[in-house]
Amino acid sequence: MANFKPELLAPGGSIEKIETALHYGADAVYAGVKGFSLRAISELDESGIEKALSFVKDKGKKLYLCLNLFARNEDIKELEKFIHFLKKYSPDAFIVTDPGVIGFINEKLPHIPIHLSTQTNTTNSASIKFWKKHSNIKRVTLARELTLDEIKAIRKDISDVELELFIHGALCLSYSGRCYLSEYLNKRSANRGDCTQPCRWRYSIVEETRKGMYFPIEEDSKGTLIMNYRDLCLAKRIPELTKIGIDSFKIEGRNKSSYYLASVVRVYRDIIDTFLKEGENFSFRQEWLDELKKISHRGYTEGFISVEDDDSFFYEDNYIQDYIPVGIVKSVVKSFANCKVVNVEIKNQIKIGDIVECLLPGFKTFRFELKEMMIDSNDRLEKAHPGMNIDIKVPNIDIKPGDFLRKKAGN
Template identity: 35%
Template sequence: MTEITIQLTPWQAERSQYYRPNTPLPPRADNDIPEILSPAGNYEKLKAAVLYGADAVYLAAHQFGLRAFAGNFAKEELAEAIDYAHRHGVRVYVTINILAHPSDIDQLPPIVEYVDHCGADGVIVSDPGIFRIVKQYAPDIDVNISTQASVTNQEACNFWYEAGARRIILARELSLKEIAVIRQNIPPDMTLEGFVHGAMCMAWSGRCLLSNIATGRDANRGACAQPCRWSYHVTETGRLKDAEDGTGEPFTWQVEQDETGSFMFSSRDICMIDHIPALINAGINSFKIEGRMKGAYYVGIVTKTYRQAVDTWVREGDAMQVRPEWREELMSMVHRDYDTGFYFNHPLEDAKIAKNRARNIQATVVAIALEMVDKDRLRCEQRNKLMVGEEVEFVTPHGENFSMEVTDLFDEDGEHVMSCPHPQQIFEMTLPEGKVVEAGSFIRRRGKKHGEM
C-alpha cells in the first residue's frame, strides 16, 4: 500500500505520545476496554490494521512463527514495522510460537535478542523451552502464552504468571462461563486474550498432525498445508453386504455432504460481533482477529467493524445494539459458515464442522484511494480492472461507506480513459459533489452470492 497520512483513533493518538525508537509502548491504562488485536502477515496488512483502527497487531519474523507462508518480516523489515506501528500508537506482539525441535534451539537466542532490541511490546510463545530462552536473553520483554499451549484453567494461568507471563491467549475450547471463572481466580494484572473472528482449527488448540501425515509439512512449526480444508470422499467397504442376509459381496457405501465431497475436518469460522458485551463481561481483555494469511482488505474491514463495535460499547454499555451494517460487512467477506465457536457450546455438544466450502458474498477491491487532488477529484492506485460505467463502493477507515457510478477516469497525464487495466496503475476519478474520500479507503465492486449467475 502506498504511504498515506493516517487519522489516528483516540486510543492510538494517546499512545503515540509515548513513542521512542526501539522502545515498547505502554499498555492502555484501562483494561476494562478491550484491545482490538489484528493480524499483520506483511507490511501492507500491517498498514491496513493501523489505518482501520487496531490497538495492536501480531506478526512474525522470518522464522519461528506458525504462519510460515504469510509473507512475514525479514530482519530489517521487522524493525521498520515495529517502528511504524509505534509511531501510530499501535503495539506489536511478535510470534515465536512453534513447538521447537533440537535443531531450532541454537537459532532462537539471536532472534529473541533482536526482537527485544527492536522494541517489540511482547512475544507470543507456546513452548516452555522457548519461554525459558526468552527469559534468559530478553528478561524484560512481555511474554504472551499462545493458544497452542492449551491453557484451559486458572491453575495453568497462575503457573505461567509465577513463571513471568502476563497474558494468556486462551484455548479456543473454553466457554464464556469457564473464562469468567478463570478471570476471577487469577491476578488482576494478568490479561486474557480470546479469538473473536476468523478461521478456527479443527484440532484441540491447533495441535494438529494431519498436515504432517498428509504432506510431511509440520503444522506445529508453521508449515500447515491445511488438509482439513480439503474435500474428502468417505467409503466403507468391509462390513456392508449387498444381500439382506449378509451373504452377498461387500459394496462401497459412499458418504458425501454435497457434490464436491465431504468436509468432516473443516471447522466453521468464528464471528462474535453479536456478543461484544458477553465477551467483555467474561473478562476477555484483548479481542483477537485471525487472518495473517488473508489480504489487507480483510484485515481492514474486520478491524474497522470490531473497532466500531467496541467503541459503541464504550459509549452505550451492555445495552448496545448491534448495527446491521456490521453484520453486512462481515458477511461480505469470503468465509465459511459463521458460528460462535465454543463460547456457548462444549466441543462434545457441537463439533462446529463446516457444511461446505468457503462461500457467500465476495467483493473485489478495484483500487486504493491515495489522496484528493481537487475538490472533486480522487487519485487512486489500481488493484483490479476498473471501467467507466461500473458501480463501485467506497469503504473508508473512519466514515460511512457510499456507492457511485464511475462516470470518468483519467490516466497520469490527465487524459480520459475508458478503463484502468494495469496492476498498480495510478489514475484519477471524479467524485460526486461534496464527497471527500479518506486516503487508504478501499474502492470495491460487489460480487454475486455463491451460485448466482
C-alpha cells in the same frame, strides 16, 4: 469497569496488512518472525520487523512478535543468532508456545513481556497460575474450546494476568490448532507454520478391491466436508465478553488479505466503541453482521461459546464471497468542490459503470457509480486490471490513502 477498554488486536502478515489494520482502528498488531512462527508464508524478516516497529510506534500502537512454533534444538540455536536484533528492536511483547523459547526469552530478554500462545491449550486457571509462577507471563491467549461459563470462571480466578480471546477468523479442527494431518499427508507441519489445510478437502472412501470406485462420506444431507469448520464470529458477544473483563480481542488471519482486515477491523472497532459509549442502552445492529458477511468466509459460528442448538460447527460448501476488493487508495491527487481525484492500486478488474463502495474508518461506507478513470492523468480508460495504478473520480468524501474500494462479486 467504567474505564475498562479492551484492546483490539489484528493480524499483521505484511507491512501493508499492518498499515491497513491500524488505519481501520486496531490498537495493536501481531506479526510472525521469519522462521519462528506458525504462518510461514506471512512472516517478517529483520528489515520488515524494523519497518513495522517504526510505523507502529509512530502511530502510538503496539506490535507483538510471534515466536510460537514448536521449537527443535536447531531453532533455539538460530534464535541465539537473532538475539542481537531483538535486543535492538524490542517489540511490545513476544507471543510464545514452547517452554524452551519462554526460558530463552526470560534469560536473554527479561524486559520484554511474554504472551502465551493459544497453542499451549490453556483451558483452566491452574495452568495460568503455573505459567505465571514459573515463567512470569503477562498475558494468556485462551483456548478456543472454552465455553462462556468457563471463561467467566477463569477471569474470576485470575486478576494478575491479562486474558486474550480469539473473536473472529478460521477455526481449526484440532485442539487449539495442534494438528498433525498436514504433516502426515504432505510432510508440511502445521506446528511449524506450514499447514496445507487438508481439513478443507473433500474426502471419499475407497474399498481396497474396488479401486477407482469412490464412496462419499456422508456427514448429513448437505455434504461430505467432514472436517470443514465454519469461521468463528463473536460479534454479538463483544458486550458480554467486555463485561467479563477480557483484556484483548484477537482477530485471526495473518494469511488473509488486507481487504479482509479492513472489513473485519472496522466492524469490531465500531462494536467496541459503540458499546463503551452506550453502555446498558447498547443494542446490536444487524448492519455489523451484514458487513462481516460481505467478506470471504465459510459461514459463521460462535463455536463453543454458542448455546444455540442450530449453530453448527461444520460448513457444507466452499467460501462465500459476495463482494471483492477492487483497489486501495494510494494518494489524493486533486480536490474539487464536488469531487476528488484519487490514485488507486487496482486489486481486481474494474470498469466504467461499476457500482463501487468506499470503506472508510469509523464504519462509514459510501457508494458511487464509477464514471471516469484515467492513467497518467490524461488517457481515459474503460476498464482497469489488477496491478495497474490509475486515477479515478470519487464523490467529495473524506477519502484518504489506505481506504479500500470494493464492488459486488460477479459484476
